[in-house]
Amino acid sequence: MLKFDHVSKVYKGGKKAVNDLNLEFNKGEFIVFIGPSGCGKTTTMKMINRLIEPSEGTIYINNEDIMKKDPVKLRREIGYVIQQIGLFPHMTIQENISLVLKLLKWPEEKRKARAKELLSLVDMTPDYLDRYPHELSGGQQQRIGVLRALAADQPLILMDEPFGALDPITRDSLQDEFKKLQKKLGKTIVFVTHDMDEALKLADKIVILRGGQLVQCGTPDEILREPANEFVEEFIGKERLVQAKPNITTVEQIMNPRPITIMSGQSLTEAITLMKQHRVDSLLVVDENHVLEGYIDVETIDQNRKKARLVGDVILPDTFAVEKNALVRDTIRQILKKGMKYVPVTDENNRLVGIVTRTSLVDIVYDSIWGDEAAAE
């Protein structure tokens, strides 16, 4: 799908931004270019749609040399998302989304229908179509930015730190949303970032660059397990390498399989007794099939002591749960980032099978520090 063949870029004044790059990617892959600033990742990406022209070597898209194509035509076939979002402030959301279609001379009716269809992909209602970009939040604006790149159903999309300017929570949810979207639509993505967490979360393939040179290219797991050299190790960071220990990969392996549960039909007195017995401050609520319904904690019980009698009356329904096959490193990150005390673990039918607490994290850290020695003895 995408191939770099001995590609170099030398800027005026002899500065070598990219040096003899050879890479090949398949269709539908999520490729992340990562490296410290000035490593040539953005230059490499911009050479793909000829915003920057390579000095040497050839880039092929579907076996076609991009230098032999008309740059304007080439760019219309490649989606592009940038960190500054770059929505046109004088155009409505609909005009922004369907701009490429306008350049491709689609009729007005079809453009409108397409914009509506795209909005539904990110769960935004059609009444946003007639609004202007400044009326939207940063996260919404970047969603539109992404949709704009999808408008003409381009098979290849370039993204230059698209989520870099968003706050951490918005960034997290946009990453999740986008990864799902990418899988669903089967797009090939070239994504530039300097955030290792982002790269590990999104990438099918990570390309690590340094000073215009390729350092390592591989799947996130390959890179975590076998970092090519010290630079990569340092770049990934010690704690991520620990998290990536091959013997603990899924949540199921580290979870506590016997979480304290209660049913919504039971009384609050029972709940308190249970909490006291097990010395915990919250209980997971399940139904008779062990399907997770929510949770209660000691504060809500205290607040509603006079009015409510049953667990079902004070249940807090929004619980964030992970599937038992989820990767440990993702889960840990979520626990740490969202400052949660614990995460319930469910199976594919949303039945509660265990719980990961901060204590489980201590176990992992203990294991990684002393586990090897213990095994050796």
Add this chain to the structure above:
Amino acid sequence: MEVLKDLIYYFTENGSYVWEQFFRHFLMSAYGVLFAAIVGIPIGILIARYHKLSGWVISLANIIQTIPALAMLAVLMLVMGLGTNTVVFALFLYSLLPIIKNTYTGIRNVDSALLESGKAMGMTKFQVLRMVELPLSLSVIMAGLRTALVITIGVATIGTFFGAGGLGDIILRGTNAEDGTAIILAGAIPTALMAVIADVVMGWIERKLLPVKKKKGTTEELEKATV
């Protein structure tokens, strides 16, 4: 009090004459600005593209601007003779600087991220100009036209010395007449009024052309929608 009475008398007696000169005066200014826009806006776009030219072009326009109006008109008269055309040409020269400068600034100030977006989406250079740069700099260009129009309305008053007519004729007549205060005012007040109205109207258009609609506008729309 006497002066005010005289003034009102002058207006009632010579109303159509004053109006005629007012209109003539306005047309001269408007033509000057119009021609300057036709020449100045493309020059502004050009020097925004070829940044190196901008210093030269803007200095040149600056020099034109510093020549006193009377001197400029006198020199032009030597070449072009008396008449309206000479004055319109002078007004054209005076309008160039604000128009070129504002076009240049407006286009240079368009966010580079937007230009990159446009280019990366597959716009041709002309499409970037038409769909991104011009709409986003229109209000700044308009501000240039506004300044130019106000300047030319002032300068056009001197046109009377070069046989161009306009409200300057009335003022000149007042200065030549014995006790001509009322007549001077009859020429000066409409001139000032024209400048103020031009400024207000152009300012209104300028606001209308702002690329990002102000919050107020949108809430009004929302209110309409809910009613």
